[in-house]
Amino acid sequence: MLLTRAESHGELAGLDASNIERLQVLEQSRGVVADSLVFKAWKRLLPYLPTRVKHLVVRMGACLRRRQKRPHGRSLLRESGADLLFCPFGATVYAVPGVPAVSTIHDLQYKSYPQFFAAEEVAHRDYAFVTACREATRLVAISEYTRRSAIHHGKLGEHRIRTIPHRLARRLGDAASGDPSLLLRLGLGGTRYLVYPANFWKHKNHELLLTAFGVAASGALPADVRLVCTGAAGDRCDFLMNAARTMGLQERILFPGYLSTAELAALMRGSLGMVFPSLYEGFGLPVLEAMDAGVPVACSNATSLPEVAAGAAILFDPGSVREIADAILLLATDATVAEDLVRAGRLRAAGYSDTRQMANDYLVCFGEAMSLGRTASQLVGVYADNWVGNELELDVVAPGENVQLRMELVVPDWIPHKSVDVELRVRSGMSHARHIRLRRGESRLWSVPVSDGLLDVCLKPSFVPALCGHGEDPRELTLKLKHCSVRRDDGDGDLLWGESQG
Incomplete structure (x- = not known):
């Protein structure tokens, strides 16, 4: 039984099967009443209303919230006699006493970089994490780094959380040559380039990457080598494009916008390598995807990335412009290093290719949670x-x-x-x-x-x-x-x- 909310219900249709029932149990996202025009209008009027009318507004608001909720998830667990609740995205929204729960923790970035989030988002993430630590029978971390972070911040016993890494879906395929039509459309025909495939979130550290590329470009980086930063358009993208223009690098740093999986695969296959200067990753799947596709990688030495790369990538301090620039130069100019990285990367990625092992690890964890009973x-x-x-x-x-x-x-x-x-x-x-x-x-x-x-x-x-x-x-x-x-x-x-x- 797959319990969903309105925002993700349609996206999960691909999981439908004879033994899977997909049920939408949450109609709208949190805070829907607070964001409504009616709610905001009442808030503006509230100071001027008589006390009796204020109380009426309060009751109306509570009634409206109950009507907008569909708290069927918990009752469904009770009524169906569920053996286990699995929360793959961390939050134990549907947890009920008497039903063992397993929760997967993906990252705790808000603990390390709260400045990258709105205060409300920090509070929401912290509530979800603290609640999962309290309510889940067993927890899963997607990397050993994330596991250690969860133990530290959640004050967890070592036995309560295990590491089950992500596995590769092999969506990029093997590196050969890039799609000529795509490269021409992006202005990359006949040129060499490095790629950074990431959304423009602040922890992705684009500012230092652009600065480091500028340092490399003013030094020994060949004039035909460009940097391509993929990701959906928006305010952050506009800011970075303006930064590249201010640096005089608008012809060498490209922002093609969002790319489909096929387009990204073609772009990666035609590249000299991937540069990944992220400040924080709970796992770092793009690093393994590039390695699996035969693309040499240079990445940050922070958080989970050294664990995932394990000697198959050039590692650098994401806070050091000089180290990032040196990694760019090495990827772009040293063919021997690139060949060694491709060879080591393929071996490293092969260790994350067994999806059946991941499923078996989760089954073992589920069995442990169910065997504990009511303790x-x-x-x-x-x-x-x-x-x-x-x-x-x-x-x-x-x-x-x-x-x-x-x-x-x-x-x-x-x-x-x-x-x-x-x-x-x-x-x-x-x-x-x-x-x-x-x-x-x-x-x-x-x-x-x-x-x-x-x-x-x-x-x-x-x-x-x-x-x-x-x-x-x-x-x-x-x-x-x-x-x-x-x-x-x-x-x-x-x-x-x-x-x-x-």
Whole structure:
């Protein structure tokens, strides 16, 4: 069962098979209400509205958000009796207590270069990572570098995360000669050139590459050698084109825009080599693709790239203009070095060609996750800043008697409602539901006797802070959870959220 969101549902049609059911369970992306014209109009009017009308707006906003959601993913897992949840893109959006989950971590670039992201994006990525570390039974990293980063930043035990590298799809084919018609169209007919195939994201380090190419061009780089930077047009591309023009290199540095896979393959096959000065990669698949195609490579010595290249590429410091320039000169002028790199690169790429091994590694990981069973209580539904939406889900592993679920709940004094109702609903393990009501500004430690099983904590009414004049937060919230634990009489148990209490 493949659970998708609207943005990617169509793209994944190629995975349809007799044993795969593709289900779209999220209609729109996060923040859709906050980005709507209606939402923004209400925010501008809010300070001038009477209190009763403000409260009505809050309820309308919460209602609208519920209508736009399709929270079917979690219920589908429960109703279908799923054996495992696999999250190939990291975020454990559909995780439910009682169903083991495996999450793949691709990179933690926001930790190393937060300046390359908007504050909201950093918060979103961090929430996804922290939540995956908490909710996933097992985690997978796409490189050993990414694994070590995840262990460090997520404070993970070594046993919880394994490395399963990407494998090659061989989309570029073998290097021979470039497509003459494409090369003529790009203004490359009869010339030699190096390629940098990358989007124009800041971590791709185009600025230093252009500077280094200028240094090489003013030195021993032959006059007919050009640099081709592929990637979709946009503000960053325009900025870099202007930079090349300012440097007087507009005839030698080309920006052909987005290229299809076939066009990129032809461009790569006709090149002298690939230069890859990225500051950060979680894996670095373009390096292996070039090697597999028989294209010599010079790449950054940062993050995962030395691990992937492993002696089959010229390595340089991506922060050193001189080292990048030297690598450009070596690729463009030393045929012996280029031949050695092609030979070593093909051998290195061959080690990443076994896609069946990758599938088997994942199957082993899935088996480990499912074999662990229910070893500790689990909580799902809390944001990293302690806020809770409409529901918490718990899998209480509580053998024996006299087991207590303890929750410290806090209702801020600025919420628009007078009180919040909290109800503990039972899916198994208890004979009846429990209910409390917390007033605005109240904090309470709620202790409830529980037995082994699945529980839901339902909370209402909810509100959207941005609709109440409290910042830009578009989430639907109710109260804060400062602490949650399952404890026995002897003091042992599971800490599910917050800090340990005496």
